[in-house]
Amino acid sequence: MLSERRLEVLRAIxxxxxxxxxxxxxxxxxxxxxxxxxxxxxxxxxxxxxxxxFIAQPHTSAGRIPTDKGYRLFVDRLAxxxxxxxxERRAIQNFLDSAVDLDxxxxxxxxxxxxxxxxxxxxxxxSLTRSTVRHVELLSLAPAxxxxxxxxxxxxxxQRMIDCPVPFGDTSLADLRARLNARVVGRxxxxxxxxxxxxxxxxDLEDRGTVSTVLATLLETLVEETEERLMIGGTANLTRFGxxxxxxxxxxxxxxxxxxxxxxxxxxxxxxxxxMTVRIGHENAHEGLNSTSVVAVGxxxxxxxxxxxxxxxxxxxxxxxxxxxxxxxxxxxxxxLAES
Numbered sequence: 233m234l235s236e237r238r239l240e241v242l243r244a245i246x247x248x249x250x251x252x253x254x255x256x257x258x259x260x261x262x263x264x265x266x267x268x269x270x271x272x273x274x275x276x277x278x279x280x281x282x283x284x285x286f287i288a289q290p291h292t293s294a295g296r297i298p299t300d301k302g303y304r305l306f307v308d309r310l311a312x313x314x315x316x317x318x319x320e321r322r323a324i325q326n327f328l329d330s331a332v333d334l335d336x337x338x339x340x341x342x343x344x345x346x347x348x349x350x351x352x353x354x355x356x357x358x359s360l361t362r363s364t365v366r367h368v369e370l371l372s373l374a375p376a377x378x379x380x381x382x383x384x385x386x387x388x389x390x391q392r393m394i395d396c397p398v399p400f401g402d403t404s405l406a407d408l409r410a411r412l413n414a415r416v417v418g419r420x421x422x423x424x425x426x427x428x429x430x431x432x433x434x435x436d437l438e439d440r441g442t443v444s445t446v447l448a449t450l451l452e453t454l455v456e457e458t459e460e461r462l463m464i465g466g467t468a469n470l471t472r473f474g475x476x477x478x479x480x481x482x483x484x485x486x487x488x489x490x491x492x493x494x495x496x497x498x499x500x501x502x503x504x505x506x507x508m509t510v511r512i513g514h515e516n517a518h519e520g521l522n523s524t525s526v527v528a529v530g531x532x533x534x535x536x537x538x539x540x541x542x543x544x545x546x547x548x549x550x551x552x553x554x555x556x557x558x559x560x561x562x563x564x565x566x567x568x569l570a571e572s
Contacts, residue, residue, distance in 0.1 A: 234284075239309060240267060241277045242286055246298050246306045250548055253475070255295035300513030303525070303547055307510050313556035320348075321560065328564050334358070334387045338463050341541060341565055346466025348557040351545035352488060354528075356500050357461040358386035358538040358569070365416045365424065368450065370409045375399035380446060382453055386538050386569045392449050397441040404439050408446065421454045460497055464488065469545070476546035477523045487520030488544065499526050500540040508555055513547045525549050531562040532569065541565070 234242070244265045248256045258274040261267065267274060278296055281287045286302035289295075298306065316324070327344055331337040338355050345353035369381040378394040411434070415427045428450070432443040467488060470481055477484060487495045495518050502509070511526045525547045530537025542558055 234281075234286075234305070237267070237269065238277045238281060239305070241274060242281055242298070242302055243306060243309075245278075245281075245287055245296060246302065249297050250550055253548070255290055255297050257295035260295070298547075300515070300547060303512045303551070304515075307512065307551050310552060310555075312552070313508075313559060314550075314552040315556055316560050324348075324561060324564050328568055331568065334389070337387070337565065337568060341561060342463045342465035345541065345543055345558065345561055346469060348561070349543045349545070349554045350469050350472065351466060351543035351549070351554065352464065352469060353466045353541075353543050354496050354500065355463050355541040356497070356539040357463075358384065358388055358532075359460070363388065363538055364418055364420050366418075368409070368412050368416060370405055370412075370446065372400070372402060372405055378405070378446065380449055380453070382450065386532070390453050392453055394446055394449050396445060398438065400439065400442045404435070404442075408435070408439075408443055412446075412450075424454060425451055462493055462496060462500070464493070464496065466543075473546040473548070476548050483520035484524060484544075487518050495521070496544075499544075500528055500542065508559060509542075510551065510555065523547065525551075527551070527554050527558050529558055529562045531566045538569070 241261065244261050244267065245256045248260065248264060258271050258278055261274050261278075262269075262271045269277075278287065281302070282289065282296060285299055286305060287296040288299050290297055324344060328337065328340055331340050334357070338357060341355045342353045345351075345355070363384040363386050365382070366385050367381075367383045369379075369383070371379040371381070373379055373393075376396040376399045378396060378400065380392045380394055382390040382392075384390075411431060412428065415431070416424050419427060428447050431447060432440045435443050467485065470484060473481075490496075498518075499511070499516065499521075502511070507529070509526075509528050513525065514522050516522060516524065516526060521544070523546065524544050526542060526544050527549075528540050528542030530540050532538040541562055543554060545554070
């Protein structure tokens with residue numbers, strides 16, 4: 233267990249290295265920080281930190297830089313994240329409030345996160361499996377053709393065309409719409425199949441086939457595999473950190489751009505539903521991301537997260553500032569979804 237003084241030395245090393253991009257020496261630490269001890273004591277503390285694997289010397293005669301273990305301890309012992317200024321908070325709210333639909337919300341969130349943190353931003357679309365039904369609309373396009381529109385509590389809208397086995401009248405359509413909404417509005421998607429399974433039996437025999445077809449389409453929409461979508465932005469920001477990646481930035485880019493975005497979906501999936509998750513360096517299972525850190529948090533329209541968002545950047549990251557920005561943006565997105 234590190235003493236508070238040595239922890240303070242580690243904090244100073246992390247802050248200086250993140251700010252200057254240069255290995256940190258004992259002389260610089262004593263000049264920049266009020267550590268209250270002599271340079272000799274700081275050198276001794278740095279030797280202990282190095283022996284315990286919290287800092288390392290990149291090459292002979294250089295100062296010290298934090299290791300993954302050092303960053304981990306720094307993050308775990310943070311007194312608090314860096315709050316956004318009042319103008320920044322107003323700018324975030326105004327920018328996101330201007331969104332016209334869910335796609336626009338996600339797109340604006342990605343751009344905002346990338347700009348605020350100067351990292352790669354990743355935002356997951358709200359998951360249908362964690363959503364509740366706000367409304368089901370049924371529209372007649374032709375005597376035997378309908379459109380089903382599913383609207384979720386997160387503002388997500390899914391549309392499906394339905395070819396009916398026989399013509400379906402306006403009276404029957406209105407009846408089905410009313411009964412369907414009475415059963416499923418406000419209910420979790422996982423509850424819907426049980427709630428509607430007996431619905432066809434309540435209709436006349438000639439309408440039951442169409443009712444069953446509509447319900448089958450609705451249930452297929454609820455479990456659709458393509459629901460796991462995300463948007464990524466700010467990849468070009470990584471070029472600012474070329475020297476932060478040991479050999480080349482290519483493995484990081486390949487991981488971010490992998491087909492079907494499996495790596496990023498897995499990273500966000502590993503984040504806790506509530507609270508901030510920070511994975512540093514080799515804590516990321518994918519080898520291509522071993523030189524990066526991932527900061528992620530859940531967002532939602534209520535107490536439960538319906539999806540996650542975060543950023544990917546080098547381990548030499550402004551953790552207090554990045555964590556504060558990610559948390560603030562997630563809170564505003566949640567408010568927008570709740571009001572939509």
